[in-house]
Amino acid sequence: MSQTVDRALSILPLLAEGPADLGRVADRLGVHKSTALRLLRTLHDHGMVYRQSDQRYRLGARLIALAQEAMENLDIREIAHPHLVRLNERCGHTVHLAVHEDGEVLYIDKVESRYPVRMYSRIGKPVAITVAAVAKLLLADLPEHERRAFAEQLDYPLYTARSTPSAPAFLRELDKVREQGWATDLGGHEESINCVAAPIRGADGRVVAAMSVSAPNVVVTADELLTLLPLVRRTADGISGEYSGRTPVKGTA
Amino acid sequence: MSQTVDRALSILPLLAEGPADLGRVADRLGVHKSTALRLLRTLHDHGMVYRQSDQRYRLGARLIALAQEAMENLDIREIAHPHLVRLNERCGHTVHLAVHEDGEVLYIDKVESRYPVRMYSRIGKPVAITVAAVAKLLLADLPEHERRAFAEQLDYPLYTARSTPSAPAFLRELDKVREQGWATDLGGHEESINCVAAPIRGADGRVVAAMSVSAPNVVVTADELLTLLPLVRRTADGISGEYSGRTPVKGTA
DNA sequence: ATGAACGTTGCAGTCAATGCAACGCACCGG
DNA sequence: CCGGTGCGTTGCATTGACTGCAACGTTCAT
Numbered sequence: 272m273s274q275t276v277d278r279a280l281s282i283l284p285l286l287a288e289g290p291a292d293l294g295r296v297a298d299r300l301g302v303h304k305s306t307a308l309r310l311l312r313t314l315h316d317h318g319m320v321y322r323q324s325d326q327r328y329r330l331g332a333r334l335i336a337l338a339q340e341a342m343e344n345l346d347i348r349e350i351a352h353p354h355l356v357r358l359n360e361r362c363g364h365t366v367h368l369a370v371h372e373d374g375e376v377l378y379i380d381k382v383e384s385r386y387p388v389r390m391y392s393r394i395g396k397p398v399a400i401t402v403a404a405v406a407k408l409l410l411a412d413l414p415e416h417e418r419r420a421f422a423e424q425l426d427y428p429l430y431t432a433r434s435t436p437s438a439p440a441f442l443r444e445l446d447k448v449r450e451q452g453w454a455t456d457l458g459g460h461e462e463s464i465n466c467v468a469a470p471i472r473g474a475d476g477r478v479v480a481a482m483s484v485s486a487p488n489v490v491v492t493a494d495e496l497l498t499l500l501p502l503v504r505r506t507a508d509g510i511s512g513e514y515s516g517r518t519p520v521k522g523t524a
Numbered sequence: 525m526s527q528t529v530d531r532a533l534s535i536l537p538l539l540a541e542g543p544a545d546l547g548r549v550a551d552r553l554g555v556h557k558s559t560a561l562r563l564l565r566t567l568h569d570h571g572m573v574y575r576q577s578d579q580r581y582r583l584g585a586r587l588i589a590l591a592q593e594a595m596e597n598l599d600i601r602e603i604a605h606p607h608l609v610r611l612n613e614r615c616g617h618t619v620h621l622a623v624h625e626d627g628e629v630l631y632i633d634k635v636e637s638r639y640p641v642r643m644y645s646r647i648g649k650p651v652a653i654t655v656a657a658v659a660k661l662l663l664a665d666l667p668e669h670e671r672r673a674f675a676e677q678l679d680y681p682l683y684t685a686r687s688t689p690s691a692p693a694f695l696r697e698l699d700k701v702r703e704q705g706w707a708t709d710l711g712g713h714e715e716s717i718n719c720v721a722a723p724i725r726g727a728d729g730r731v732v733a734a735m736s737v738s739a740p741n742v743v744v745t746a747d748e749l750l751t752l753l754p755l756v757r758r759t760a761d762g763i764s765g766e767y768s769g770r771t772p773v774k775g776t777a
Numbered sequence: 778a779t780g781a782a783c784g785t786t787g788c789a790g791t792c793a794a795t796g797c798a799a800c801g802c803a804c805c806g807g
Numbered sequence: 808c809c810g811g812t813g814c815g816t817t818g819c820a821t822t823g824a825c826t827g828c829a830a831c832g833t834t835c836a837t
Contacts, residue, residue, distance in 0.1 A: 273566040275526060275793090279529040280567070331594075336648055338590070341588055395591060526793085528824085558827070
């Protein structure tokens with residue numbers, strides 16, 4: 272809507288690909304160098320980009336700090352965290368918390384596995400939306416037409432042979448997930464990694480977040496992981512209760 | 525430099541304080557509601573802000589994802605990480621990696637303590653610049669006039685009785701740190717937490733990052749923590765060697 | 778039913794963003 | 808030593824994008 276701001280913001284994902292010099296930024300934006308310079312300067316004044324010693328620009332510290340604050344302000348995260356830790360203590364595997372926002376699903380919290388072999392993931396990283404168990408739960412809760420429209424405009428990369436291959440398959444999977452109230456990802460993203468996930472609901476019953484337990488095949492088989500499902504669901508329900516204000520929170524400062 | 529972009533970017537820290545509605549944003553910016561609306565819309569289109577169900581705005585997912593990419597692109601981080609993990613495995617305490625950028629010092633990596641009692645901190649959080657051991661190392665390396673100018677315009681909050689109280693005291697501390705090549709924070713931020721830190725240098729000898737080991741008093745005394753200093757310094761030197769290309773990296777894909 | 782509070786839209790004026798061209802500077806090869 | 812090339816940077820005139828206004832549509836609460 273606002274051309275100048277639009278251009279300025281377009282610089283950020285561009286720099287996320289790696290450092291770039293002025294000329295490169297101007298080219299990619301399709302504007303004159305002087306224009307790009309002024310935009311970059313403004314971004315710099317706000318700490319959103321940093322000018323490294325070779326004069327090239329990259330993303331700045333303020334951006335990272337802002338994102339940090341953004342995550343700390345998510346109340347669902349604060350409420351869920353102790354539950355995630357407790358679950359991790361009981362099963363030992365990696366525990367994730369994810370939310371959905373404008374077509375992206377991202378991890379907002381994580382408790383590391385206590386086994387030596389761990390899956391790779393990072394807080395803040397957008398998840399593989401077509402296969403991740405948490406993504407299925409979050410998307411399954413969308414109203415039908417939105418869900419359909421969203422599914423159709425997605426790409427369906429074949430990470431593995433078990434990845435969701437197409438929109439119809441994905442929509443079918445979402446129906447199943449919505450009905451059963453939990454989801455799995457059995458090697459759909461990384462061949463050797465399995466996940467079970469459960470939804471966290473607000474007072475109105477809408478899914479506000481999803482949590483999952485992930486473990487590589489070498490630690491536990493998919494079947495063994497599935498035995499944790501009741502525990503995962505109980506944990507998610509506990510968080511739901513607290514988040515929606517149904518459960519009186521005891522013993523918290 | 526660019527008024528529109530300047531205003532738009534000013535919205536972000538404002539929203540970092542917590543969700544705000546249109547009127548509030550307009551007020552804080554000192555612009556008309558319609559102007560604020562258009563700025564927010566543009567930010568929204570880029571996923572930088574999110575409109576929650578109560579119509580209020582808060583920081584968005586793309587911001588978090590961008591920050592994530594920003595950190596993953598820092599090569600120092602990638603190089604350092606395995607070293608930090610190894611150090612953590614040997615001593616068990618929390619290990620941090622921090623960089624300096626335009627007057628801010630922030631943690632860009634962290635390996636959690638394996639002791640049950642842990643210090644609180646988060647990747648991306650700007651550190652207490654006047655007391656943190658890593659901050660001292662990073663600032664001590666600035667050219668003298670910059671260092672002085674920077675120190676003078678800082679605030680010196682007294683987190684504890686041992687916090688650095690003033691610019692002169694801080695500058696004296698920086699001199700000491702630069703000379704000895706390592707730094708400590710003994711209860712200067714949190715009464716019961718101590719730190720030892722060492723610098724990581726690039727090929728030109730400039731300090732590009734700093735790493736630290738932190739532990740609460742209840743786990744080890746300050747004296748015991750100091751016995752780790754040689755190990756910390758060796759680790760930092762190892763990272764320096766690899767970063768500056770002096771050490772051939774072995775066994776890495 | 779009435780009003781207040783809030784987000785939203787269309788519009789005309791003007792101020793701020795744009796592209797241009799010229800400049801300074803560093804680097805490189807002759 | 809000098810001319811050339813490739814950068815980032817600056818001042819300026821033009822214009823078009825941004826602004827503030829006022830009016831409208833909702834959604835609440837009274």
